[in-house]
Amino acid sequence: FKERVLKIIKHKSKHAKEIKAVNCVYKKRNKLYGTNTDWYGFKKALCYQNKNIKYKKCNIGILGYGGAAKALVYCFKKTKYKKITIFVRKNPNNYKTKKNKNIYFEKIKSFNKKSKDINLLINTTATSSPKKLNINFNKLNKKCVVFDINYKKHNTPFIKEALNLNFRVNYGIYMLIFQAVPTFRHWFGFVPKVDKGLVDRCTKIK
Template structure:
């Protein structure tokens, strides 16, 4: 009998996770199936009980359930607890255990794609203060980076994010205007908002006029594959990275948590690019 895995969210029809994970199961000869479950917020509690009753071995959690699922699980990994969000659930010894692989996925992709351009002394700026920013911010600090500043249209949200982090760094909350005027202080800029995502592809979350030519600019958006922000960064001589890597590596880390096996991330990437209708990043 096939092992059951899946993803819950609302909406969920757009998810590329089923194609990515089912391809990995097939490549590795694992008798398993990954299914998308459309779960509305009012049915989340019943859905979690149902998935447990169905003996699901693991599942991903996407918007809007990453926070609200926490009290419905048996255990929470310390990093996921600190972040306050779960995107991966593993069934172990009859218990549902929550993890967050979003931040780790981003960092893994960053180090894989940028190599020695990224080092512990990097000055980092995160644009945005939402859930993705929180996961990336906490993970960067947990991995040893200390100078990680956050800018946001509402600077109070950046202040709260920094203040709530249990890991002490040298972080500053900034307005967008402050960040734009001091952009040449940063070696790495990470864009975590939805600004520039399809269909509003002409929008840019931060002005890059003062960008350092040899810096790295990341955008966690992957539709389009190259946002207006990344296009502008390339013109100014920066190295760029889109959100495909983060999506692939967070999925690969979830897959490994479920099965104990590291999947082929290059094959996963090809599947996702095929789903997006593109061939390059």
Template sequence: MTETIKIAGVMGWPISHSLSPRLHGYWIRKYGLKADYRAWPVKPEELAEKLASLRVDCAAEGGVFRGTNLTIPLKEAALGLVDSLDPSATRIGAVNTVVVGEDGRLSGRNTDAIGFTDSLAEHMDIASLKGGTAILLGAGGAARAVAVALSDLGLAKIVICNRSLPRAETLARHVGAMASAAPWEDRETRLADADLLVNTTSLGMTGQPPLDLSLDRLKKSAIVTDIVYVPLETGLLEAARSRGNVAIDGLGMLLHQAKAGFAAWFGVTPEVDAELRRHVLDGLKGN
């Protein structure tokens, strides 16, 4: 009897740039699985139909649809389309992972927060952040996940600086009493208190304007991380390293957020290691 192929993938618009197929494909080969991971270009208005049609389409080719990752601009659109929401998705307010249960029902989850935390833990003692202050640049979908992660790590203060102050205020209310909003023009003066600086904006990404931020007020002991990974070494990280701060790139978050979805779809908990990182980096160089 032929073993049924398990099929998962990633949806977004656009999606051709995604490194997720390269990442999951590596794990599928490493663990010798009868599985496939694909990239599906999907607009928000097409998401409901695509989630439903994939069950039929995969079955028609002798496979079974196990679920999908969601990226921009689908993470919030999925909230009302799945049959149930994991507490992680409810708390963050976005879905980045959909899992098809044995009963065919769709569960919406969010692994971005734990992905961010696990990436930090590769480079530092995350327990040392408890009681500290974080400056968070941005208030979009990624910022929501990072802010929740920082709250769970026990940061005493999370200051959210965003170009739109009302969006920063909305996120601060969502996160809780330890979070507050600050005008974008105050971002440099706020650095003096920071134990951790996180950029969740697209500023500094290839094709986007640079992040205009002087680190002169930042303590040398502060950790600096950027969730951007194209380029891997952003201007922010380069500036941080040059003055002696520990700087953490955004690739680790991408790798670590993928683990839980892979385990749910394919039944194997994968490992994030140096070989995986090199493999995905080779894909970045090819872009």
């Protein structure tokens, strides 16, 4: 729906235009505006859960390429990454462009053969089930960080599988919290303070 909203909102921020997806709609001077705060929320969530992350050394694997995944790619383009591989269900050739430096598209069916060098795996699909995605975590680098961006306060099947195999995991609920900061500014005119107490209360994993 984030990509559909982009088409019907006349006034769009530069973030929304580049990402080609809108997740925040607000009214200003009786006009509707659209922006994207997912990229900001993801960046903050990633840094919060991985204090010493080094983007330059990141071989990133992204499952899915909807509006949320595009926001993640936009985020990484603002940093320096080593390589991004995006695994999709459709024909990978449909997505390839000259502008995407060191960004590669692969069929999701080929994940198990091409995942050994990934050290940051991010699930952006609505399916938080490795079995349904035919993902075998045993093929991953043992130091890989596994991030499921689904906004859940409990361990999704994706996270459970990663934990069972002793992978370090990141939770999508953090992304939800941090993307709300610029959203609150647009909606209510103030920037909420995100401190450890708030984060801990909102992210108590069940």
